Every structure is written in structure tokens, then in C-alpha cells.
Amino acid sequence: MSSENTTRSEQVALQVSALTVSYGKRVAVDGLDLSLAPGEIAALLGPNGAGKSTALLAMAGAVMPSRGTITVAGADLADNPLQARARIGFADQPPSLYEFFTVAEHLAFVGEARGDTDSSGQRALLADLGLQHIADRMCRELSFGMRQRVGLATALVGDIAVVLLDETLNGLDPRAAKSARDVLQTAAERGIAVLMSTHLLGVAERLAQRILIMDRGTLRADVSGDELGELLDKGPGAIEELYLSLVDSDEVA
Numbered sequence: 001m002s003s004e005n006t007t008r009s010e011q012v013a014l015q016v017s018a019l020t021v022s023y024g025k026r027v028a029v030d031g032l033d034l035s036l037a038p039g040e041i042a043a044l045l046g047p048n049g050a051g052k053s054t055a056l057l058a059m060a061g062a063v064m065p066s067r068g069t070i071t072v073a074g075a076d077l078a079d080n081p082l083q084a085r086a087r088i089g090f091a092d093q094p095p096s097l098y099e100f101f102t103v104a105e106h107l108a109f110v111g112e113a114r115g116d117t118d119s120s121g122q123r124a125l126l127a128d129l130g131l132q133h134i135a136d137r138m139c140r141e142l143s144f145g146m147r148q149r150v151g152l153a154t155a156l157v158g159d160i161a162v163v164l165l166d167e168t169l170n171g172l173d174p175r176a177a178k179s180a181r182d183v184l185q186t187a188a189e190r191g192i193a194v195l196m197s198t199h200l201l202g203v204a205e206r207l208a209q210r211i212l213i214m215d216r217g218t219l220r221a222d223v224s225g226d227e228l229g230e231l232l233d234k235g236p237g238a239i240e241e242l243y244l245s246l247v248d249s250d251e252v253a
Contacts, residue, residue, distance in 0.1 A: 016071075021051075032068070053092075056090070102135065131150065169200060219244065223242070
């Protein structure tokens with residue numbers, strides 16, 4: 001590989017091209033193109049049924065696309081699934097946890113699967129998310145908010161390049177939400193790309209450097225840089241106004 005190609009691949013954490021996912025005759029994701037740079041935080045907005053969760057599942061390798069390609073840190077998800085998945089952290093909704101593992105065992109198990117045996121790093125992650133006091137509690141005993149935080153911790157374990165979050169910050173109390181935002185900001189500063197679907201527009205405004213709006217399986221807006229700065233300068237409610245102007249009033253089933 002030439003040095004030029006190497007540099008280009010290092011500049012892209014996630015590359016999605018013409019991603020299409022169909023369930024029978026219904027097209028849930030329709031030709032999605034998306035590229036995320038290392039350290040970039042993007043918020044994926046859209047109504048229920050817009051295709052956000054399906055898109056994230058496909059990017060995580062949990063759903064087979066009908067068409068298109070997904071590349072994670074230079075590894076094609078179809079051609080090199082183990083290599084690509086090892087670089088993806090994914091928190092689904094509701095969080096998929098090993099119910100009869102303790103929280104610490106759950107993180108250790110996922111970490112080992114990703115080649116990470118740094119128990120001190122895992123303990124630090126639990127502490128950063130305010131979970132150290134429940135490290136020895138079984139996952140099946142956790143409240144919804146605690147499960148959300150454990151799901152986030154699990155997504156961040158190991159040498160990942162991309163973390164995909166499906167409504168993971170929903171249901172958190174203010175202190176837990178602040179801790180989660182801080183942890184994600186720190187992850188981004190380490191070069192991890194973050195793609196998070198959310199209905200919490202305030203979270204998107206505070207955390208994201210890029211706003212993506214999806215409806216009926218297609219990307220309706222991709223706002224970043226100066227354009228996003230100008231939008232936010234309009235004051236509270238600007239993202240909501242943009243969202244409402246682009247999204248159909250009738251939700252899809």
C-alpha cells in the first residue's frame with residue numbers, strides 16, 4: 001500500500017457507501033453514504049422508524065445489508081468481519097448484557113473477546129461512569145439507567161476505532177448523563193469516532209460536531225463545521241427547527 005493510501009485510510013474511521021437494508025419489500029435504509037473521521041462525534045437524529053437503528057445494526061455487523069459496503073479503520077466488514085468488528089464498540093437498545101455475569105465480569109469478557117485484558121483500564125472506565133459501586137452486581141439486577149451506562153462502558157472497551165450508540169444516553173439522570181458525555185468526549189480526544197442516535201436534541205447540541213438527520217431510510221441533512229456553528233448561533237431551538245423542516249410529520253411504522 002502506498003504512503004498516500006495509508007494516510008487516507010488512517011483519516012477515515014468509518015466509511016459507509018450505498019448502504020441499503022431491506023426487510024422483505026420494505027426498504028429500511030436506502031443508499032446511505034457516510035464517512036466519519038477519527039475523533040469525530042456525530043449525532044444521528046430522526047423519527048421512530050427512520051432507519052437509524054437498522055443502519056447502526058448494519059454498521060456493527062449485526063444485520064446483513066442488502067447492498068453497499070462498510071469499512072472500519074480500513075477493514076471491510078464483509079471481507080474481514082473479525083478484524084472490523086474488533087474495532088467497533090456497539091451499544092444497542094435495549095442494552096444486550098450477559099445477565100448472569102457481574103458488571104465487572106461482563107466488561108472483562110467483552111474486553112477479552114476484543115483482545116483487551118487491561119482490568120485496571122476497565123475499572124477506571126467503570127469509575128468514570130459512576131459504576132464502580134455495582135461492579136460485583138449481576139447485570140440482571142440493574143435498573144434501566146445502570147444498564148444504559150454498562151452498555152456504554154462495554155462499547156468503549158478495547159482498542160476500538162468507532163463507537164456506535166443507539167439511544168444510549170436516554171434514561172440517565174443528570175449526573176450520569178454528564179459523566180457519559182465526559183467519557184465520550186475523552187474517547188473522541190483519543191481518536192475514537194462516535195456515532196450516536198438520539199432524540200435528545202440538547203445532547204446533540206452540546207456534544208456533537210456534526211448533526212445528521214435521517215428520515216424514511218435516507219439522510220436528509222449532514223451539518224458540520226461553520227454551517228453547524230451558524231445554526232447553533234441562531235439560539236436554542238435551531239436544530240429542532242431544522243429537524244421539523246426536514247422530517248415528515250407522519251412517522252413510519
